[in-house]
Amino acid sequence: MTATPLRVDGAAASGTAEFTERLRAVAAERYHDRHPFNLRMHRGELAPAELRRWIANRFHYQRHIPVKDALILAKLDRPELRRSWLRRIQDHDGTAEGEGGIERWLRLGEAAGLHRHELWDGSRVLPGVRLAVDGYVNFCRLHPALDAIAASLTELSAPGLMRTRIAAFERHYPWIDPDGLAYFRTRIDQGGRDGAEALALVLDLARTPEQQQRALAALEFKCEVLWSLLDAVDGAGAAGAAKEGRT
Numbered sequence: 489m490t491a492t493p494l495r496v497d498g499a500a501a502s503g504t505a506e507f508t509e510r511l512r513a514v515a516a517e518r519y520h521d522r523h524p525f526n527l528r529m530h531r532g533e534l535a536p537a538e539l540r541r542w543i544a545n546r547f548h549y550q551r552h553i554p555v556k557d558a559l560i561l562a563k564l565d566r567p568e569l570r571r572s573w574l575r576r577i578q579d580h581d582g583t584a585e586g587e588g589g590i591e592r593w594l595r596l597g598e599a600a601g602l603h604r605h606e607l608w609d610g611s612r613v614l615p616g617v618r619l620a621v622d623g624y625v626n627f628c629r630l631h632p633a634l635d636a637i638a639a640s641l642t643e644l645s646a647p648g649l650m651r652t653r654i655a656a657f658e659r660h661y662p663w664i665d666p667d668g669l670a671y672f673r674t675r676i677d678q679g680g681r682d683g684a685e686a687l688a689l690v691l692d693l694a695r696t697p698e699q700q701q702r703a704l705a706a707l708e709f710k711c712e713v714l715w716s717l718l719d720a721v722d723g724a725g726a727a728g729a730a731k732e733g734r735t
């Protein structure tokens with residue numbers, strides 16, 4: 489399949505302010521910060537086994553983010569666009585062994601008592617999480633660049649959630665070494681920058697009402713991916729915790 493070339497010429501699309509409002513509204517109102525599992529996490533109600541389950545399953549999402557970003561990268565036909573998107577892959581993979589977001593997530597796991605091989609081997613990944621992550625990667629593989637970039641706009645809401653999460657972990661889950669929270673601290677700035685860059689690109693690419701509708705639908709789909717992931721983690725419930733042999 490040939491990627492549709494991107495056209496970024498700086499001219500304003502029609503109804504930009506209203507379109508921006510609508511994107512921000514979807515990213516805010518359908519975001520997973522409202523999911524019952526996240527609400528329980530923030531209130532300090534998760535048992536250690538539930539928090540470990542979330543960390544192990546979210547690792548499955550994290551390790552696929554650079555894969556989906558590589559698929560997006562291949563759709564970008566201009567050096568400046570590829571340069572900026574390549575930085576996302578480097579943020580997650582690092583530029584040397586022992587660096588980057590994936591490494592920081594592994595350290596989060598260790599701070600919570602999970603060995604890194606338990607994250608890499610995928611043995612704790614729930615079927616619904618596997619499907620949600622596959623859905624996101626394949627969406628970015630098969631759809632045009634506009635849709636795939638618009639799907640990343642959930643990051644407009646991510647920095648606020650990172651702040652809430654850091655505060656909740658420090659307050660309610662002191663058994664997790666605070667050094668393990670470095671992933672979330674780093675994502676406040678990275679997520680803010682990535683969200684702003686992706687928004688500028690989407691505004692530039694979505695010129696027609698049809699394209700704007702596609703972008704909004706892509707963002708809604710992504711909200712559903714994040715929501716489904718948490719549904720699966722939440723649904724594993726107390727029975728799952730017993731099976732995992734940890735409470």
Ligand SMILES: O=C(O)c1cc(C(=O)O)c2c(n1)C(=O)C(=O)c1cc(C(=O)O)[nH]c1-2
Binds near residue numbers: 640641645649675
């Ligand atoms: O912990 C979270 O709640 C959360 C949410 C999101 C998001 O909104 O998609 C991302 C991340 N974290 C994240 O760490 C991350 O690297 C990331 C990349 C992307 C993306 O779609 O390109 N979303 C997110």
